[in-house]
Amino acid sequence: MTNWWPPLTLVGSWLALLALLALTVTLAYLPLGSFNSAVAIVIAAIKATIVAAFFMELRDRGARLLIFAGAGLFWLGILLWLGLMDFMTRTPA
Amino acid sequence: MTEPDYLNSAYTLRSWFFTTDHKRIAILYFATLIGFFFIGGAAATAIRIELATPQADLVSSDTYNRLFTMHGVIMVWFFLIPSIPNTLGNFIVPLMIGARDLAFPRLNLMSWYLFIAGGSVTLFAILAGGIDTGWTFYTPFSTLYSNSYVIVAVTGIFIAGFSSILTGLNFIATVHRLRAPGLTWYRLPLFIWSLYATSVILVLATPVLAITLVLLATERFLGVGIFDPRIGGDPLLFQHLFWFYSHPAVYIMILPGMGVVNELISCFSRKPVFGYKFVAWASLAIAAVGFLVWGHHMFVSGQSLLASLVFSFMSFIVAVPSAIKVFNWTATLHKGSLRFDAPMLYALAFLGLFTIGGLTGLFLACLAFDVHATDTYFVVAHFHYIMVGGMVTAYFGGLHYWWPKITGRLYSEYWARTAAVLIFFGFNLTFFPQFVLGAEGMPRRYHVYPPEFQVWNVLSSGGATILAAAYLLPMFYLGYSLFFGRRAPANPWDAPGLEWQTPSPPPEFNFESQPVVTRAPYQYGPDFAAEPQNA
Numbered sequence: 068m069t070n071w072w073p074p075l076t077l078v079g080s081w082l083a084l085l086a087l088l089a090l091t092v093t094l095a096y097l098p099l100g101s102f103n104s105a106v107a108i109v110i111a112a113i114k115a116t117i118v119a120a121f122f123m124e125l126r127d128r129g130a131r132l133l134i135f136a137g138a139g140l141f142w143l144g145i146l147l148w149l150g151l152m153d154f155m156t157r158t159p160a
Numbered sequence: 161m162t163e164p165d166y167l168n169s170a171y172t173l174r175s176w177f178f179t180t181d182h183k184r185i186a187i188l189y190f191a192t193l194i195g196f197f198f199i200g201g202a203a204a205t206a207i208r209i210e211l212a213t214p215q216a217d218l219v220s221s222d223t224y225n226r227l228f229t230m231h232g233v234i235m236v237w238f239f240l241i242p243s244i245p246n247t248l249g250n251f252i253v254p255l256m257i258g259a260r261d262l263a264f265p266r267l268n269l270m271s272w273y274l275f276i277a278g279g280s281v282t283l284f285a286i287l288a289g290g291i292d293t294g295w296t297f298y299t300p301f302s303t304l305y306s307n308s309y310v311i312v313a314v315t316g317i318f319i320a321g322f323s324s325i326l327t328g329l330n331f332i333a334t335v336h337r338l339r340a341p342g343l344t345w346y347r348l349p350l351f352i353w354s355l356y357a358t359s360v361i362l363v364l365a366t367p368v369l370a371i372t373l374v375l376l377a378t379e380r381f382l383g384v385g386i387f388d389p390r391i392g393g394d395p396l397l398f399q400h401l402f403w404f405y406s407h408p409a410v411y412i413m414i415l416p417g418m419g420v421v422n423e424l425i426s427c428f429s430r431k432p433v434f435g436y437k438f439v440a441w442a443s444l445a446i447a448a449v450g451f452l453v454w455g456h457h458m459f460v461s462g463q464s465l466l467a468s469l470v471f472s473f474m475s476f477i478v479a480v481p482s483a484i485k486v487f488n489w490t491a492t493l494h495k496g497s498l499r500f501d502a503p504m505l506y507a508l509a510f511l512g513l514f515t516i517g518g519l520t521g522l523f524l525a526c527l528a529f530d531v532h533a534t535d536t537y538f539v540v541a542h543f544h545y546i547m548v549g550g551m552v553t554a555y556f557g558g559l560h561y562w563w564p565k566i567t568g569r570l571y572s573e574y575w576a577r578t579a580a581v582l583i584f585f586g587f588n589l590t591f592f593p594q595f596v597l598g599a600e601g602m603p604r605r606y607h608v609y610p611p612e613f614q615v616w617n618v619l620s621s622g623g624a625t626i627l628a629a630a631y632l633l634p635m636f637y638l639g640y641s642l643f644f645g646r647r648a649p650a651n652p653w654d655a656p657g658l659e660w661q662t663p664s665p666p667p668e669f670n671f672e673s674q675p676v677v678t679r680a681p682y683q684y685g686p687d688f689a690a691e692p693q694n695a
């Protein structure tokens with residue numbers, strides 16, 4: 068283990084995550100109105116993709132593993148979809 | 161000289177507490193779960209004693225709240241969810257598929273330790289004074305008002321959740337990777353299919369519970385606005401997140417029971433399960449559609465009408481695969497050569513009780529009826545018919561069926577049948593009156609009630625006494641069999657499953673040679689013994 072160096076891709080993606088974090092924080096201070104949340108969510112999605120692809124090593128895996136990983140995403144979609152269905156169609160009493 | 165069996169391979173404490181043998185881990189879980197069943201049962205006993213009279217005579221309102229919370233928390237997370245998967249599943253799955261162990265034996269042991277850690281933390285919360293929120297931890301009570309040990313309790317559940325996730329992962333990997341040569345998916349026993357479906361739910365739903373509990377603790381502890389509308393939260397978000405986990409979790413609590421019942425009904429009808437593929441896929445359908453119905457717990461919460469309509473409709477859909485199973489089990493019995501050994505009595509009890517529980521679930525899924533019935537004893541009766549009448553009964557059935565395999569001993573058939581009949585009778589006497597009480601409007605979670613409800617409550621408490629005695633009986637005759645029971649042969653039920661093709665109790669590595677599978681499961685009949693299973 069003494070000669071072990073972290074692979075460049077890992078270091079690179081770590082730096083990218085840090086850069087994106089800095090970007091989120093900076094953008095949070097700009098008065099973009101409702102765009103603030105939109106931008107933050109887009110950046111968060113990019114970060115999640117980096118983590119999944121590089122740290123979880125999903126980028127060069129077989130179909131079965133991708134299906135299982137995708138299932139997690141799909142189920143998150145169900146949570147958001149049916150949860151928002153209530154939130155967006157509520158009528159004030 | 162043959163290999164020593166798994167119980168006799170070593171005797172030290174170390175060989176138990178650091179074992180990676182799935183069979184020993186199953187025993188560790190089993191012993192732990194008996195403990196939790198007693199703790200949860202003690203709370204239930206206190207509740208039923210209190211409810212025998214309309215006044216408050218045993219405990220204060222505050223203590224009563226803590227009692228039913230303790231009952232629910234322990235029974236759901238520390239008994240029912242791990243019950244069949246971690247004991248019978250742990251023990252039987254590798255044997256059934258002809259494997260030496262689960263895919264990740266050390267993860268399996270870690271899962272038990274996490275369970276013990278989570279259980280200890282939650283028990284600590286109970287001993288330190290308890291929790292008064294109900295097992296559902298609804299906000300804003302749990303975040304703003306409750307003066308009880310909410311954060312400690314949810315921390316324990318959070319930790320135990322990881323034990324669930326590890327178990328689910330382990331089963332999924334095992335079923336994909338470790339099936340014996342020739343054991344194709346459609347040759348798998350249906351117990352495996354249902355545990356696979358259960359595992360999918362464990363892996364996909366439990367993380368949401370973990371997140372929800374962390375959010376709850378964050379709002380309670382740090383005052384960050386997540387659920388409290390005054391500081392920017394959404395008041396229904398907690399219920400959405402909680403039930404996104406907890407409705408699928410009720411299927412975690414029934415699918416393994418359904419799996420056991422497949423094995424029992426086919427064995428004691430001496431026939432393959434009718435419509436094998438339908439039953440197999442029904443398990444996965446339940447796992448998937450079960451995620452789309454959670455809002456049926458929120459019909460009166462103020463969620464939008466559209467949401468209520470959609471969730472109500474989906475709840476009707478989710479009943480279809482369960483109904484398919486019930487019909488197929490009945491068709492399996494049709495023209496079978498039925499034998500009424502103790503495990504079969506449990507399976508038949510399951511069939512009736514689960515059906516009642518499922519049908520009353522459909523009542524509750526009707527918007528108009530639910531407004532009347534929500535938060536009444538009708539709901540309590542509904543889910544006890546499924547979780548206790550269904551799952552606990554299946555657990556006992558499976559325990560009796562595989563007991564000879566697990567322990568190498570035969571129990572007293574007479575006492576086992578007596579216990580099965582008493583459980584069926586005691587159960588119905590306990591919970592049927594609660595349907596009546598609920599229909600008449602008695603709310604749940606109160607310990608004082610109008611005197612006109614007393615008759616039904618006394619019946620229920622009386623039934624609970626019988627049920628408690630019936631649940632204790634197996635402790636005696638099963639315990640007795642451990643020491644004095646006759647030695648069990650390898651295959652006491654003449655069943656074709658792989659788990660019966662190795663000695664009872666099985667050797668440490670399960671099979672002396674790798675089994676090879678050449679045909680579909682459940683081939684009961686005069687000729688099955690002639691065909692060799694071991695190659």
Ligand code: HEM
Nearest residue numbers: 410413414456457475479518521522524525534535543546
């Ligand atoms: C056949 C499909 C089922 C349907 C349509 C169904 C429907 C419902 C509905 C609508 C409620 C909410 C009632 C209310 O609070 O007003 C409910 C409650 C409940 N059901 Fe079911 N159910 C089904 C199966 C199950 C199963 C399989 C289980 C457990 C293994 C279960 C356990 C529960 C529990 C624990 C509650 C009450 C939760 C609480 O408020 O404490 N149900 N069910």
Ligand SMILES: [Cu+2]
Nearest residue numbers: 407454456457
């Ligand atoms: Cu539900």
